[in-house]
Amino acid sequence: xxxxxxxxxxxxxxxxxxxxxxxxxxxxxxxxxxxxxxxxxxxxxxxxxxxxxxxxxxxxxxxxxxxxxxxxxxxxxxxxxxxxxxxxxxxxxxxxxxxxxxxxxxxxxxxxxxxxxxxxxxxxxxxxxxxxxxxxxxxxxxxxxxxxxxxxxxxxxxxxxxxxxxxxxxxxxxxxxxxxxxxxxxxxxxxxxxxxxxxxxxxxxxxxxxxxxxxxxxxxxxxxxxxxxxxxxxxxxxxxxxxxxxxxxxxxxxxxxxxxxxxxxxxxxxxxxxxxxxxxxxxxxxxxxxxxxxxxxxxxxxxxxxxxxxxxxxxxxxxxxxxxxxxxxxxxxxxxxxxxxxxxxxxxxxxxxxxxxxxxxxxxxxxxxxxxxxxxxxxxxxxxxxxxxxxxxxxxxxxxxxxxxxxxxxxxxxxxxxxxxxxxxxxxxxxxxxxxxxxxxxxxxxxxxxxxxxxxxxxxxxxxxxx
Amino acid sequence: xxxxxxxxxxxxxxxxxxxxxxxxxxxxxxxxxxxxxxxxxxxxxxxxxxxxxxxxxxxxxxxxxxxxxxxxxxxxxxxxxxxxxxxxxxxxxxxxxxxxxxxxxxxxxxxxxxxxxxxxxxxxxxxxxxxxxxxxxxxxxxxxxxxxxxxxxxxxxxxxxxxxxxxxxxxxxxxxxxxxxxxxxxxxxxxxxxxxxxxxxxxxxxxxxxxxxxxxxx
Numbered sequence: 001x002x003x004x005x006x007x008x009x010x011x012x013x014x015x016x017x018x019x020x021x022x023x024x025x026x027x028x029x030x031x032x033x034x035x036x037x038x039x040x041x042x043x044x045x046x047x048x049x050x051x052x053x054x055x056x057x058x059x060x061x062x063x064x065x066x067x068x069x070x071x072x073x074x075x076x077x078x079x080x081x082x083x084x085x086x087x088x089x090x091x092x093x094x095x096x097x098x099x100x101x102x103x104x105x106x107x108x109x110x111x112x113x114x115x116x117x118x119x120x121x122x123x124x125x126x127x128x129x130x131x132x133x134x135x136x137x138x139x140x141x142x143x144x145x146x147x148x149x150x151x152x153x154x155x156x157x158x159x160x161x162x163x164x165x166x167x168x169x170x171x172x173x174x175x176x177x178x179x180x181x182x183x184x185x186x187x188x189x190x191x192x193x194x195x196x197x198x199x200x201x202x203x204x205x206x207x208x209x210x211x212x213x214x215x216x217x218x219x220x221x222x223x224x225x226x227x228x229x230x231x232x233x234x235x236x237x238x239x240x241x242x243x244x245x246x247x248x249x250x251x252x253x254x255x256x257x258x259x260x261x262x263x264x265x266x267x268x269x270x271x272x273x274x275x276x277x278x279x280x281x282x283x284x285x286x287x288x289x290x291x292x293x294x295x296x297x298x299x300x301x302x303x304x305x306x307x308x309x310x311x312x313x314x315x316x317x318x319x320x321x322x323x324x325x326x327x328x329x330x331x332x333x334x335x336x337x338x339x340x341x342x343x344x345x346x347x348x349x350x351x352x353x354x355x356x357x358x359x360x361x362x363x364x365x366x367x368x369x370x371x372x373x374x375x376x377x378x379x380x381x382x383x384x385x386x387x388x389x390x391x392x393x394x395x396x397x398x399x400x401x402x403x404x405x406x407x408x409x410x411x412x413x414x415x416x417x418x419x420x421x422x423x424x425x426x427x428x429x430x431x432x433x434x435x436x437x438x439x440x441x442x443x444x445x446x447x448x449x450x451x452x453x454x455x456x457x458x459x460x461x462x463x464x465x466x467x
Numbered sequence: 468x469x470x471x472x473x474x475x476x477x478x479x480x481x482x483x484x485x486x487x488x489x490x491x492x493x494x495x496x497x498x499x500x501x502x503x504x505x506x507x508x509x510x511x512x513x514x515x516x517x518x519x520x521x522x523x524x525x526x527x528x529x530x531x532x533x534x535x536x537x538x539x540x541x542x543x544x545x546x547x548x549x550x551x552x553x554x555x556x557x558x559x560x561x562x563x564x565x566x567x568x569x570x571x572x573x574x575x576x577x578x579x580x581x582x583x584x585x586x587x588x589x590x591x592x593x594x595x596x597x598x599x600x601x602x603x604x605x606x607x608x609x610x611x612x613x614x615x616x617x618x619x620x621x622x623x624x625x626x627x628x629x630x631x632x633x634x635x636x637x638x639x640x641x642x643x644x645x646x647x648x649x650x651x652x653x654x655x656x657x658x659x660x661x662x663x664x665x666x667x668x669x670x671x672x673x674x675x676x677x678x679x680x681x682x683x684x685x
Contacts (some may be wrong), residue, residue: 184580
């Protein structure tokens with residue numbers, strides 16, 4: 001991948017003055033064309049060649065594209081929206097950017113004959129750098145590509161800062177860019193980038209205000225969604241629900257917004273509704289494995305272990321490109337165990353290789369230990385659980401893992417540990433999501449009253465904190 | 468006031484008629500090219516094939532427009548609002564239209580330096596159509612301008628041709644069908660922001676003395 005200063009020098013006409021041979025900047029870039037139809041692939045290749053591009057990699061499918069990007073990161077991607085087998089370039093873009101496998105510094109241009117794609121771009125939070133409607137001339141491609149690259153150069157420092165997580169510096173960089181002369185043409189992009197960065201930086205009130213300013217200009221669905229996310233984090237759940245409802249009203253095919261709505265419903269303890277919403281969205285986007293994972297989690301929180309298990313099995317069987325196979329396997333062990341299917345749980349555990357076990361993160365390892373201890377049961381299980389008690393006390397586990405730990409603690413009669421972890425969940429941000437599941441766990445051990453006491457105590461402490 | 472649905476049907480049927488003619492025309496040219504090759508004169512086939520390509524391209528472009536007209540008439544196309552750099556939009560339009568047109572000078576003046584919120588593709592389509600029409604009728608000069616007037620983004624395309632006929636030009640795009648105009652009117656009307664709607668105007672006169680096409684967007 002080319003450095004910004006090299007890119008900038010290639011595109012700065014002034015720099016070429018002292019060279020005898022004119023430099024064609026497009027010659028220096030590395031391209032990836034993603035298109036499932038061979039004839040169209042060749043056309044795109046020729047189009048780029050006519051611009052002077054020579055280093056052009058070709059991918060014929062979604063998976064092929066992912067592999068090539070992983071092997072050698074291109075500078076510019078030109079991707080067709082329709083990629084065959086029900087996959088789209090939009091899904092590819094979202095998967096890659098969200099899993100950090102495609103940096104913001106790499107240009108992504110979508111090409112499509114589908115006019116309906118405009119609606120996608122105008123609604124979603126993750127849009128390509130530009131899109132072009134087919135048929136188009138090489139000159140159009142060149143002019144669009146140049147604009148995208150110039151914008152990348154302009155925002156390069158900001159992207160680098162954002163990637164390192166230095167959000168304060170990233171925002172400061174945006175402020176500086178806004179004041180610059182060239183900043184005028186990128187003003188709107190700067191506003192949008194600022195709002196998104198504030199969200200990432202967890203400055204939720206500031207993010208909310210930023211999105212509000214954008215909404216004054218136009219009620220963009222992605223800006224409403226941004227506000228909904230901010231409101232959710234500010235625990236203003238009812239307002240968040242209203243905001244996400246207006247996103248869905250404006251853009252009913254904006255599926256990510258259904259995920260957000262389901263999350264908000266979980267926050268409000270409306271698990272049935274959450275499951276139903278995600279179910280509808282998953283039916284319409286059957287190859288979106290991340291959505292199916294979310295649906296599986298929600299089904300679990302809703303006590304529907306059968307559905308949860310079926311979904312996670314489907315994901316494991318089909319998602320060749322997803323980033324969290326171990327997480328899926330652990331989820332399957334969990335749902336199998338909760339659904340009473342010891343055989344499946346054992347089988348799944350047995351499939352874990354030694355390398356995979358070596359590669360487990362500390363939280364994953366703890367989670368697995370809790371599950372395995374319960375499966376072993378009796379003396380052996382108790383001994384296994386003993387070994388991790390101390391670490392569990394210190395650990396800061398995600399909800400699913402924490403619930404597994406509580407189950408194990410109660411099973412092995414460590415009420416103190418169970419209560420400690422329950423209390424952490426009850427006073428944390430995931431309280432509403434986890435409440436139903438926790439209640440069920442304690443109920444199974446005939447300790448419902450005890451749990452309710454815990455809940456009241458936690459609520460009282462939270463109230464005191466507020467004052 | 469014309470009823471929209473029947474009008475759309477007339478417009479679309481008329482467009483289909485034009486496409487049919489263009490396709491038969493292309494077929495005839497392909498036949499002629501084939502004959503040249505048979506007669507061992509392949510070089511003669513090349514210019515004919517080039518003409519065929521132009522005719523097919525025009526037919527494809529017109530089909531695409533008809534599809535847009537159909538969708539707009541059926542309200543299947545809510546506008547896709549994005550922030551658009553006005554200079555970039557005009558540059559895209561100029562690229563699509565092409566710069567060389569039998570001795571006609573095409574000038575542009577974009578005075579709006581900021582981004583505007585509109586449906587980029589639909590607006591570009593109407594401007595491409597209007598510009599092609601202006602180029603078809605101009606004597607020697609066409610001018611496209613973009614400026615902010617009364618808080619609306621105003622695109623105007625003027626030519627030095629004979630101007631619009633006083634009888635309402637339902638077929639202002641230079642052919643029998645009025646697809647282009649139908650689409651442009653719908654697009655203007657679909658842009659509704661801050662309590663104001665977009666609108667289209669056609670007049671004669673101005674600096675170039677010919678037709679002036681104006682598209683105002685809120």
